[in-house]
Amino acid sequence: MKDLHTLFRTSLAGLxxxxxxxxxxxxxxxxxxxxxxxxxMPWQADGSLVTADGAHTTDRDEAVGSALIGQVVxxxxxxxxxxxxxxxxxxxxxxxxxxxxxxxxxxxxxxxERKAEVAEREGVDPADVPADAVTASASGLDPHISRAxxxxxxxxxxxxxxxxxxxxxxxxxxxxxxxxxxVLGEPHVNVLTLDAAVLAALG
Amino acid sequence: xxxVLPAIGQVLLLVAALAAAVPLxxxxxxxxxxxxxxxxxxxxxxxxxxxxxxxxQHWRTYTASLLGFSMVSVLALFGLGRxxxxxxxxxxxxxxxxxxxxxxxxxxxxxxxxxxYSGEVTVGHLMxxxxxxxxxxxxxxxxxxxxxxxxxxxxxxQRDGRVGNFWSDLVRGVLRVLLxxxxxxxxxxxxxxxxxxxxGTSPVRTLTGGTQQVxxxxxxxxxxxxxxxxxxxxxYNVNSAHPFENPTPLSNLxxxxxxxVIPFAMAWxxxxxxxxxxxxxxxxxxMALLLGVSIALLTWSEMAGPGTAxxxxxxxxxGKEVRYGEAGSALFGAVTTGTSTGAVxxxxxxxxxxxxxxxxxxxxxxxxxxxxxGSGLYGMLMLAVVTVFLCGLMVGRTPEYLGKKIxxxxxxxxxxxxxxxxxxxxTGAAIALTASDGLAxxxxxxxxxxxxxxxxxxxxxxxxxSAFGGLTSGTPFWNxxxxxxMLVGRFLPMIFVLALAGRFASQRQLPPSAGTLPxxxxxxxxxxxxxxxxxxxxxxxxVLALGPIVESLS
Numbered sequence: 001m002k003d004l005h006t007l008f009r010t011s012l013a014g015l016x017x018x019x020x021x022x023x024x025x026x027x028x029x030x031x032x033x034x035x036x037x038x039x040x041m042p043w044q045a046d047g048s049l050v051t052a053d054g055a056h057t058t059d060r061d062e063a064v065g066s067a068l069i070g071q072v073v074x075x076x077x078x079x080x081x082x083x084x085x086x087x088x089x090x091x092x093x094x095x096x097x098x099x100x101x102x103x104x105x106x107x108x109x110x111x112x113e114r115k116a117e118v119a120e121r122e123g124v125d126p127a128d129v130p131a132d133a134v135t136a137s138a139s140g141l142d143p144h145i146s147r148a149x150x151x152x153x154x155x156x157x158x159x160x161x162x163x164x165x166x167x168x169x170x171x172x173x174x175x176x177x178x179x180x181x182x183v184l185g186e187p188h189v190n191v192l193t194l195d196a197a198v199l200a201a202l203g
Numbered sequence: 204x205x206x207v208l209p210a211i212g213q214v215l216l217l218v219a220a221l222a223a224a225v226p227l228x229x230x231x232x233x234x235x236x237x238x239x240x241x242x243x244x245x246x247x248x249x250x251x252x253x254x255x256x257x258x259x260q261h262w263r264t265y266t267a268s269l270l271g272f273s274m275v276s277v278l279a280l281f282g283l284g285r286x287x288x289x290x291x292x293x294x295x296x297x298x299x300x301x302x303x304x305x306x307x308x309x310x311x312x313x314x315x316x317x318x319x320y321s322g323e324v325t326v327g328h329l330m331x332x333x334x335x336x337x338x339x340x341x342x343x344x345x346x347x348x349x350x351x352x353x354x355x356x357x358x359x360x361q362r363d364g365r366v367g368n369f370w371s372d373l374v375r376g377v378l379r380v381l382l383x384x385x386x387x388x389x390x391x392x393x394x395x396x397x398x399x400x401x402x403g404t405s406p407v408r409t410l411t412g413g414t415q416q417v418x419x420x421x422x423x424x425x426x427x428x429x430x431x432x433x434x435x436x437x438x439y440n441v442n443s444a445h446p447f448e449n450p451t452p453l454s455n456l457x458x459x460x461x462x463x464v465i466p467f468a469m470a471w472x473x474x475x476x477x478x479x480x481x482x483x484x485x486x487x488x489x490m491a492l493l494l495g496v497s498i499a500l501l502t503w504s505e506m507a508g509p510g511t512a513x514x515x516x517x518x519x520x521x522g523k524e525v526r527y528g529e530a531g532s533a534l535f536g537a538v539t540t541g542t543s544t545g546a547v548x549x550x551x552x553x554x555x556x557x558x559x560x561x562x563x564x565x566x567x568x569x570x571x572x573x574x575x576x577g578s579g580l581y582g583m584l585m586l587a588v589v590t591v592f593l594c595g596l597m598v599g600r601t602p603e604y605l606g607k608k609i610x611x612x613x614x615x616x617x618x619x620x621x622x623x624x625x626x627x628x629x630t631g632a633a634i635a636l637t638a639s640d641g642l643a644x645x646x647x648x649x650x651x652x653x654x655x656x657x658x659x660x661x662x663x664x665x666x667x668x669s670a671f672g673g674l675t676s677g678t679p680f681w682n683x684x685x686x687x688x689m690l691v692g693r694f695l696p697m698i699f700v701l702a703l704a705g706r707f708a709s710q711r712q713l714p715p716s717a718g719t720l721p722x723x724x725x726x727x728x729x730x731x732x733x734x735x736x737x738x739x740x741x742x743x744x745x746v747l748a749l750g751p752i753v754e755s756l757s
Contacts, residue, residue: 003267004689006263006264006267007267007270007271007274008271010267010271010272011269011271011272011274011275012205012267012271012685013252013253013254013271013272013370013478014268014271014273014274014275014276015275015279016252016253016254016277017254017272017276017370018272018275018279018341019335019614020248020251020252021249021337021340021377022333022337022529023261023698024382025336025337025340025341025377025382025519026332026333026334026336026337027333027426029336029382029385029386029512030332030336030421030424030425033386033393033399033421033423033424034399034400034401034421034424034724035392036379036390037390037400038399038400039398041393041394041599044393044395044396045396045398045399045400046397046398046400046402046419046424047398047400047417047419047447048406049417052410055737060405060406060407060417061407062522062701063407064407064408064409065407065409065410065415066446068396068446068450069415069417069446069447070371071409071410071413071415072409072410072411072413072415073410074409074411074412075411078410078411079527082404086441087479090415091415092323092404092415092417092418092420093324093398093416093739094321094323094324094440095214095321095439095440095441095445096441096672097444097521097522097549097550097552097672098522099439099550099552099553099646099671099672099673100512100521100522100523100552100553100646100647100673101512101552101553101556101647101651101654101673101754102509102510102511102512102513102519102521102553102554102555102556102559102651103456103510103511103512103556103651103754104512104647104651104756105511107510107512107521107553108512108515110441110751111387111515111516111521112515115515115516121207126393131513131516131518131519132516132518132520132525134266134515134516134517135516135518135520135521135522135523137444137522137523137524137525137548138441138444138522138524138547138548138550139441139444139445139446139488139525140441141441141445142446142524142526142527143446144525145525147524158488159374165629168521169318171562174747175205175349177526178302179209179451179452180395180451180456181216181453181454181690182209182212182533183208183209183212183215183216184209184213184216184452184453184455184456184526185451185452185526185527185528185531186452186456186525186526186527186531188525188559192410194673195410195411196410200409202277202659
């Protein structure tokens with residue numbers, strides 16, 4: 001009985017503490033961070049949006065997407081992103097990785113199918129198709145492809161756009177980030193900004 | 204070979220950052236959990252709240268305060284979930300179903316942050332900020348408070364079961380550590396690209412003329428405390444794999460660092476609180492050793508890529524982001540399960556079989572390498588008591604730890620602590636795998652299907668929160684089962700810890716004698732690591748054999 005009484009008393013104190021904590025941590029803290037972020041780093045805080053000519057914007061009506069978020073590329077002349085398990089592809093309201101296991105027959109079949117598709121599209125041997133081209137990312141929004149997958153697509157993009165291969169290769173290089181500090185992550189090519197640059201080069 | 208050096212390099216970078224931060228933060232923590240002085244703003248808060256921050260509470264009162272606060276938190280969060288449609292910034296989302304609101308309320312209060320829902324289409328901005336984020340702070344501070352109480356219990360002599368003051372531990376942990384840490388790291392995350400706004404979802408016209416719905420929200424402020432407080436509940440369904448939560452390889456390293464810094468610093472602080480720094484370093488060494496081995500194994504497994512699917516693709520890139528690569532994903536995976544965070548930057552369901560097994564084993568260790576903020580330290584100290592007890596049995600002396608006798612009552616409490624989680628995991632797995640409602644949630648069949656269920660109950664009982672995401676867990680069955688596992692798995696062991704703290708605080712501190720086992724030497728580090736592995740091994744090997752092990756061999 002005594003313990004129950006103590007518990008009741010401490011719960012009331014707990015409620016008062018929780019209310020104060022909510023005001024400080026649940027209202028003041030996020031609003032303060034939002035205020036500072038919006039005042040000093042509005043582009044990042046609003047989602048790193050870019051326009052068709054690659055300029056930064058915070059206006060969703062002007063933007064063609066976020067430099068951080070991949071999107072469906074509905075133009076066979078351009079660089080294609082990775083497969084996506086988010087909704088019908090790159091759906092920000094349905095972010096998802098396939099979650100298929102390492103021995104899943106369904107996943108193996110999907111990989112083989114994608115490999116054949118990519119090989120045919122690029123006119124290469126299926127064995128030359130890199131792993132990121134045939135696997136769905138964790139977020140379903142991966143904005144990047146590997147150097148190898150970009151290199152694989154260069155001849156097709158050059159052929160279909162009429163640009164020189166060297167020119168396309170230079171654009172890829174421009175939109176590639178290496179490992180940060182030489183050790184973090186993998187070199188990655190941003191598909192959206194690269195495709196925007198390819199379209200810009202076409203005039 | 205070219206990939207191996209960066210994989211080692213990122214770990215060295217992480218170690219360097221931790222080596223610089225942990226002693227400083229550890230000293231700060233030791234001070235704030237022992238100093239009698241309050242900041243002016245704290246004194247003002249205590250007056251408004253009408254709590255006495257100077258009462259040296261008996262362990263029963265301390266526990267009642269902790270439980271009372273947590274109980275109220277569960278009720279408040281449950282209410283918030285059920286009523287979110289009436290609140291501002293709710294983006295028009297419906298109330299959570301009652302089983303879902305129960306699961307989420309328990310999940311965030313217990314520092315688990317298991318998520319059955321997709322944040323982007325279920326939870327409004329206000330609930331994220333004022334419900335979930337608040338618990339990210341306070342549940343972490345509750346864990347730290349319990350660990351601090353235990354450390355003080357060991358450091359005291361003949362204090363009649365008194366272990367300190369819960370309210371001052373809670374307020375100080377939040378105000379002096381978590382809030383400043385979160386402010387700095389939230390702004391760093393925004394600088395790297397994490398979003399921070401209050402807008403809803405609206406469409407942009409894509410480069411090739413399609414439509415993409417772009418989401419908004421106060422993400423960075425939540426992301427920072429989610430990592431720093433070893434919580435792990437993502438703003439979005441895909442958690443730290445989402446570019447708006449974790450935009451670059453550098454933000455990835457920052458998030459990994461944030462998960463580790465408090466758990467390691469708590470071990471450092473422990474040494475200072477018991478007035479023997481070497482004791483803290485010994486505990487920290489065991490944590491680092493176990494974590495190091497699991498990082499190496501998981502990284503090796505993901506980079507080698509065994510399994511039919513990685514073979515077909517050429518590498519284990521299913522469920523991984525290009526910008527982190529295999530090594531950056533494996534490091535995050537090992538750290539998130541070694542701590543009690545449970546955030547993910549890759550889909551653990553798609554990890555290679557040995558990789559997924561390592562993640563599960565990390566959680567089964569009881570999350571002591573280095574574990575959650577606070578829970579990692581007290582979990583490790585309970586095993587330290589087991590270790591001195593076993594050594595005492597071998598030489599036939601009454602065992603003691605830091606001058607405290609481990610008698611019958613003490614070892615009973617430790618045994619109850621050690622048994623609670625395995626009972627929850629194994630019973631939970633048995634229920635899930637025999638109930639049709641449980642089996643209905645599995646995406647895969649065979650050993651990988653068993654792994655999905657086992658991972659879920661392990662994650663819930665150990666308050667981790669990561670998942671094999673193929674499991675469809677947003678059903679009344681899974682929500683209810685996992686809610687119970689999370690609640691019992693958090694608070695029952697904590698009660699045993701605080702009870703033991705009370706007993707230690709009552710005892711006289713014995714001076715070390717010739718027969719005392721030194722607990723700061725490499726020998727003890729090896730013994731403690733061995734005990735941790737053997738206890739888990741004996742408990743879980745049979746069920747692991749049916750899941751990840753058989754899948755690795757097939």
